[in-house]
Structure formats: C-alpha cells, structure tokens
Amino acid sequence: MKLQYLHTLSVVIAKGSLTAGAQEVNLSTSAVSLQMRQLEEYFRQPLFDRSGRSIRPTEFARALAATAERAMGEIEAMRDSRSLSPAGRVRLGITESVEATLFPRAYATLRRRTPQIELQVRRGHTASLLQSIKAGELDIALLVRPTGGITRQLAWSELWRQPFVLVVPRDAQVSTAKAALRAYPWIRISRQLITGRLAARYVDALIPHCPALVDLENIDCAVALVAEGVGVAVLPKLRPELLDAYPVREIALGSSAPTRQLMLVKRRADEDNRRVLLVEAAFEEAVSAFRA
Structure with missing residues (x-):
C-alpha cells in the first residue's frame, strides 16, 4: 500500500467521482480505480458503495481519508521544521593537527550560525578516535585515514x-x-x-x-x-x-x-543527524577557506 493511494482517495472523495479525481491527480480513470481496489484489498473492506449509477464513499472511506490528510499534514510540518536551527550536543573527536588548523575556524562558524549546538571535544590519535566512534562515545571524528584501509561499517568522507x-x-x-x-x-x-x-x-x-x-x-x-x-x-x-x-x-x-587524507567519520546511523551534518559543514567551509 502506497501513501499516494491515500492522497488519491481524498481527491476522489473531494471531487465526487473517480473520473474527476483522476483528472485532478493526472491519472487515467482505470489507474485510479485500480488504486482504490488495492486500498480495499489492503483494508479488507469496501471504500465505495457501487450499488447505484454513481459510487459513493463509505463512512470508513471518509474516516480513512480524513486520517490520511491529518497524517500528511503532520509529516509536511515535520519536513518544514528542518529549517529550524537544531539544538543539542555533538561529541567531536579531533587529532592534534586538526585542533591547531581547522578547528578554530570551524568552531567559530558553528557558534555564529548555530549557537544552540554544544560541542564536546575530545583529542586523540586516529586509532583511539575510531574506537570511540565504534563504541558510540563520539558522534563524529576528524582523523587521518588509516594506512591499512577503512572499515565500511562506518560512514567516511574525505575532507582534505x-x-x-x-x-x-x-x-x-x-x-x-x-x-x-x-x-x-x-x-x-x-x-x-x-x-x-x-x-x-x-x-x-x-x-x-x-x-x-x-x-x-x-x-x-x-x-x-x-x-x-x-x-x-x-x-x-x-x-x-x-x-x-x-x-x-x-x-x-x-x-x-x-x-x-583528513577524513570525517561517523556511524551510519548518524548520516542524517542534522547536528552532525552542521558540524561537518562547518569543517568543510574551514577547508575551503584554507584552500582559497
């Protein structure tokens, strides 16, 4: 069952017929009819009364459409909230060379743009920082790429x-x-x-x-x-x-x-973490400034 089918159901009910609903969602009438039958199979009950010359939505169909509209509205609101500045703690691991070069500029950028993010910084060598990432003790680390290669269990990106x-x-x-x-x-x-x-x-x-x-x-x-x-x-x-x-x-x-190679490394579970992504972006800007 696809969320798109629930949107089509809401349109059909609002427009009063399969044909009008199909025109609104830019599909053929037969395609909309197929979507409705797949929804009926999924929910195991009819969505329309087809006994007359025109179909009429059942009470269940109206309730389902209303629920879907509320849910989609909440989902859209969550997407829009991405524009809000995130807040919280990010545990950052850095090597000594990064601390002396990139960190001051990156930290200043982060403080200026997202002061709600709190950085907890730990300095160490590549091996210890990697171990801390794997153990969940750090959220992201900037380190030198190991000479023996990298593990694909973590998310790596080259910084410099x-x-x-x-x-x-x-x-x-x-x-x-x-x-x-x-x-x-x-x-x-x-x-x-x-x-x-x-x-x-x-x-x-x-x-x-x-x-x-x-x-x-x-x-x-x-x-x-x-x-x-x-x-x-x-x-x-x-x-x-x-x-x-x-x-x-x-x-x-x-x-x-x-x-x-200076690398950014984090757990794959944190690839979409907004706080971590903002820290990463600040270091990328710091590198760009050094290259300029």
Missing part, C-alpha cells in the same frame, strides 16, 4: 588531501629533498602516528636507513626545531600561520610526495 613537503631553514642552501636530508639531521614525526609513518616511508625510499635525530608527536614543535637550524622535517604542507611565524621554507617533493 594534504601533500607532504620538506621543511628546511629559510636560509638553507639546498634545493632538493635528498640534498637537504644529507646536509641536515632528520627530525622525524613518530611512527606511532599515521603522519609519521607516511613521512618515514618516503624518507626510507629516498635514503634507506636514514637516521633520525629525534622523534616528535607535535608538528608545530618540529617546525620550531627546523627554524632553529637543528634539522629538516617531512611534514604535511604547512598552514600559512606557521610559515609566517617561523623562518622556514618548503621544498616540494614532486610526484612521489606522500599525501595525508
């Missing part, structure tokens, strides 16, 4: 692809990554992080068994060490504030450069 670069002191007299890594110590991002594993894979392919001076988990700290002339680092392309704040420059890694 960030190519890696080599960060060197601004006055370094080198122009290629290989030359820089031979002239300066390598400041390595920890292999415990996906970002670190991607960078290490590139360096190992370029200079096998290249020794690392130090292992860090914080990209900003790595940039600060490069600025002090301590070494060089393979990092995701820096945000403008870091390039302005520190005397460093970037060397492009060419076609062999690794790429870090």
Whole structure:
C-alpha cells in the first residue's frame, strides 16, 4: 500500500467521482480505480458503495481519508521544521593537527550560525578516535585515514588531501629533498602516528636507513626545531600561520610526495543527524577557506 493511494482517495472523495479525481491527480480513470481496489484489498473492506449509477464513499472511506490528510499534514510540518536551527550536543573527536588548523575556524562558524549546538571535544590519535566512534562515545571524528584501509561499517568522507613537503631553514642552501636530508639531521614525526609513518616511508625510499635525530608527536614543535637550524622535517604542507611565524621554507617533493587524507567519520546511523551534518559543514567551509 502506497501513501499516494491515500492522497488519491481524498481527491476522489473531494471531487465526487473517480473520473474527476483522476483528472485532478493526472491519472487515467482505470489507474485510479485500480488504486482504490488495492486500498480495499489492503483494508479488507469496501471504500465505495457501487450499488447505484454513481459510487459513493463509505463512512470508513471518509474516516480513512480524513486520517490520511491529518497524517500528511503532520509529516509536511515535520519536513518544514528542518529549517529550524537544531539544538543539542555533538561529541567531536579531533587529532592534534586538526585542533591547531581547522578547528578554530570551524568552531567559530558553528557558534555564529548555530549557537544552540554544544560541542564536546575530545583529542586523540586516529586509532583511539575510531574506537570511540565504534563504541558510540563520539558522534563524529576528524582523523587521518588509516594506512591499512577503512572499515565500511562506518560512514567516511574525505575532507582534505594534504601533500607532504620538506621543511628546511629559510636560509638553507639546498634545493632538493635528498640534498637537504644529507646536509641536515632528520627530525622525524613518530611512527606511532599515521603522519609519521607516511613521512618515514618516503624518507626510507629516498635514503634507506636514514637516521633520525629525534622523534616528535607535535608538528608545530618540529617546525620550531627546523627554524632553529637543528634539522629538516617531512611534514604535511604547512598552514600559512606557521610559515609566517617561523623562518622556514618548503621544498616540494614532486610526484612521489606522500599525501595525508583528513577524513570525517561517523556511524551510519548518524548520516542524517542534522547536528552532525552542521558540524561537518562547518569543517568543510574551514577547508575551503584554507584552500582559497
């Protein structure tokens, strides 16, 4: 049984005949008649008295049409209510790099447009954030795509692809990554992080068994060490504030450069959650601003 058939029933009753009702809903009379018989089969009782020259709706048909009209009216009102600003809590998980780059702009956008949404923010690494999503402890997370692939049990969408670069002191007299890594110590991002594993894979392919001076988990700290002339680092392309704040420059890694994918992930049950969708949209706008 289709809801459309109930709408047709209401029109037929309002117009007084199958033919007039059919013209109103832009169907043939035979098609409307078939819909009415299917409704009768579904409800197991007649909807029209066909004993005379014209059909007349039964009391049950009138009650059914009135009920359907009320229900459809309430459904339409619920659809219209989507334009209202939703309120409530969204539990957001972010990595440290997202916290320093995208989060401030996205949060400001969200506060400006939908102040009724309350964000509860948890910072962590990709593995822990994924576990929290699966356990229902977070509603949405921004994390680096795992190198081992993604599970289809969750809903994933790519937010930003960030190519890696080599960060060197601004006055370094080198122009290629290989030359820089031979002239300066390598400041390595920890292999415990996906970002670190991607960078290490590139360096190992370029200079096998290249020794690392130090292992860090914080990209900003790595940039600060490069600025002090301590070494060089393979990092995701820096945000403008870091390039302005520190005397460093970037060397492009060419076609062999690794790429870090920032992903939005949530449970499939939350794909239509309006609060979650608004948080997602705020981060998408933040990415667009960085790309501009």
